[in-house]
Amino acid sequence: MASAFRQGGLAVKDFLNLNEAAGETPLADEEARLSQKQESGMSVELDGVAKSFGGKPVLQNIRLSIRRGEFVAVVGRSGCGKSTLLRLIAGLDNASSGTLERDGKPVDGISPDTRFMFQEARLLPWNSVLDNVRIGVVGSDAKSAKRKAYAALELVGLQDRAGDWPSVLSGGQRQRVALARAIVGNPRLLLFDEPLGALDALTRIEMQRLIEQLWLQRGFTAVMVTHDVSEAVALADRVVLIEEGRIAMDLPVTLARPRERDNGFVHFERLILDRVMTPAGRPAERADTAAGRAPDPLS
Amino acid sequence: MHRVTRGLFRRASRALPWYIPLAVLAVWQLLGGIGWIPERTLPTPYQVLAAGFDLLRDGELTHAILVSTWRALIGFAVGGSIGFLLGLLNGVIPLFEKLTDSTIQMIRNIPHLAMIPLVIAWFGIEEKAKIFLVALGVLFPIYLNTLHGIRSVDPGLIEMGKVYGLRGWRLYRKVVLPGALPSVLVGVRFSLGIMWLTLIVAETIAADAGIGFMAMNAREFFQLDVVVLSILLYALLGKLSDLIAKWLERRWLKWHPHFGKEASPSKTS
Numbered sequence: 001m002a003s004a005f006r007q008g009g010l011a012v013k014d015f016l017n018l019n020e021a022a023g024e025t026p027l028a029d030e031e032a033r034l035s036q037k038q039e040s041g042m043s044v045e046l047d048g049v050a051k052s053f054g055g056k057p058v059l060q061n062i063r064l065s066i067r068r069g070e071f072v073a074v075v076g077r078s079g080c081g082k083s084t085l086l087r088l089i090a091g092l093d094n095a096s097s098g099t100l101e102r103d104g105k106p107v108d109g110i111s112p113d114t115r116f117m118f119q120e121a122r123l124l125p126w127n128s129v130l131d132n133v134r135i136g137v138v139g140s141d142a143k144s145a146k147r148k149a150y151a152a153l154e155l156v157g158l159q160d161r162a163g164d165w166p167s168v169l170s171g172g173q174r175q176r177v178a179l180a181r182a183i184v185g186n187p188r189l190l191l192f193d194e195p196l197g198a199l200d201a202l203t204r205i206e207m208q209r210l211i212e213q214l215w216l217q218r219g220f221t222a223v224m225v226t227h228d229v230s231e232a233v234a235l236a237d238r239v240v241l242i243e244e245g246r247i248a249m250d251l252p253v254t255l256a257r258p259r260e261r262d263n264g265f266v267h268f269e270r271l272i273l274d275r276v277m278t279p280a281g282r283p284a285e286r287a288d289t290a291a292g293r294a295p296d297p298l299s
Numbered sequence: 300m301h302r303v304t305r306g307l308f309r310r311a312s313r314a315l316p317w318y319i320p321l322a323v324l325a326v327w328q329l330l331g332g333i334g335w336i337p338e339r340t341l342p343t344p345y346q347v348l349a350a351g352f353d354l355l356r357d358g359e360l361t362h363a364i365l366v367s368t369w370r371a372l373i374g375f376a377v378g379g380s381i382g383f384l385l386g387l388l389n390g391v392i393p394l395f396e397k398l399t400d401s402t403i404q405m406i407r408n409i410p411h412l413a414m415i416p417l418v419i420a421w422f423g424i425e426e427k428a429k430i431f432l433v434a435l436g437v438l439f440p441i442y443l444n445t446l447h448g449i450r451s452v453d454p455g456l457i458e459m460g461k462v463y464g465l466r467g468w469r470l471y472r473k474v475v476l477p478g479a480l481p482s483v484l485v486g487v488r489f490s491l492g493i494m495w496l497t498l499i500v501a502e503t504i505a506a507d508a509g510i511g512f513m514a515m516n517a518r519e520f521f522q523l524d525v526v527v528l529s530i531l532l533y534a535l536l537g538k539l540s541d542l543i544a545k546w547l548e549r550r551w552l553k554w555h556p557h558f559g560k561e562a563s564p565s566k567t568s
Contacts, residue, residue, distance in 0.1 A: 092461075120455060122459040124456060135463045
């Protein structure tokens with residue numbers, strides 16, 4: 001497994017070279033990386049967004065602004081509306097009220113710039129692994145689509161399984177294929193709906209590293225819904241906590257990458273967990289003042 | 300040594316389905332040979348075989364089989380296509396389903412063989428009558444299973460397809476139709492059985508050629524060996540069409556873990 005991962009790392013370079021050859025910005029140094037990030041990511045703006053299903057409010061007055069290339073994790077208890085928020089950003093559902101913008105344009109359905117990773121891999125069982133990845137290729141002829149799909153499979157370290165049926169893959173491998181399918185079209189916004197929730201701990205960490213690596217190199221904007229606080233701290237620039245359909249906390253994670261599980265990590269983890277555990281009935285701290293400070297146990 | 304025994308075992312287990320039919324034939328031949336079963340009740344397998352060779356020689360048998368198979372296939376093609384198209388339309392367009400489904404269900408609940416008197420009145424004993432009956436019988440299993448197959452396609456996969464920009468015909472070709480295929484093939488297998496059943500009844504009641512006609516004709520001359528031969532022919536043809544359906548399943552559902560265990564080009568990682 002570990003060697004497959006390293007292989008994946010090498011393949012990232014190959015893939016980038018491939019893109020370079022295709023006339024895209026070369027990644028010479030850190031600065032270039034950042035500027036590319038600015039270009040390739042997509043900004044997301046939500047203002048006063050609410051969503052209700054059959055009269056029952058699920059999200060209320062959501063105000064959220066996501067910068068280009070930012071990695072935002074959305075955490076919360078199950079049923080708090082975090083997945084609904086993600087679906088609204090994706091354009092899979094329509095908001096009941098408020099405005100949603102991607103790159104300054106109102107969200108209107110699904111766009112090819114946006115990809116969505118589901119909780120399950122959702123691979124087509126009647127297509128080979130390679131053909132499943134090919135679904136994500138936008139506007140290429142058959143031959144170059146195949147090449148791109150293969151390169152994306154190399155990125156996730158599964159090039160050896162290109163001809164297999166998805167049914168013979170393990171859960172982690174299926175999610176890696178889904179990841180390859182999501183990134184092969186060079187999306188500018190990648191949305192994750194707990195895609196690692198069903199994986200075992202080791203596979204999970206491996207997938208987190210892979211996602212972080214791809215995000216660093218490709219510069220897309222990422223929004224990940226998760227119930228795992230330490231996953232959020234490990235990956236995100238910013239953690240947003242949703243509680244009963246509202247944003248209860250918006251916390252920048254100011255840790256250097258790659259992130260180690262050191263004191264700073266534990267600090268952020270506890271900060272968020274404590275806030276999650278605060279019973280909802282208590283007067284919650286205002287989102288803007290909560291940042292960087294543990295809630296006062298007496299308040 | 301070990302490999303040899305395993306090979307023998309595998310060959311033995313492949314022959315497993317044939318043990319019972321062969322044993323029945325042997326007992327039947329034995330009982331008929333020693334006279335426990337009178338020839339006027341049931342001729343022995345040998346006599347049936349001999350009758351088959353005689354009919355084969357004067358071409359009557361081949362002609363009967365060809366006529367019956369042709370009727371079966373035409374009826375199946377007509378009824379199957381109508382059933383498939385109706386299932387597709389009703390699965391895809393809700394308005395269409397509302398419009399037609401209850402009518403189809405009403406017609407479906409009439410035993411199609413009950414239509415025989417009417418069908419003879421309409422078409423006489425010509426080809427059309429038999430083809431009509433076969434088509435009618437075959438239509439409903441295929442319709443129901445196509446509709447069910449389209450309905451039971453994983454909505455998660457359809458949503459995934461939409462996220463990846465698959466719309467309209469492409470969504471159906473890549474996601475919905477392959478997802479419905481296992482169910483459609485169940486319908487095909489089911490209706491192949493109905494196809495032969497309908498044809499047997501129709502040919503026995505009113506026909507001037509075909510296997511059923513051959514059997515009825517032989518009965519009038521009390522040629523029981525030919526009658527038994529016709530019955531066995533139906534069994535063989537039924538088995539043959541089932542084998543074809545199974546072969547289609549293995550070929551088209553290679554991806555399915557149930558059918559494609561050996562078909563997958565899997566490599567160990």
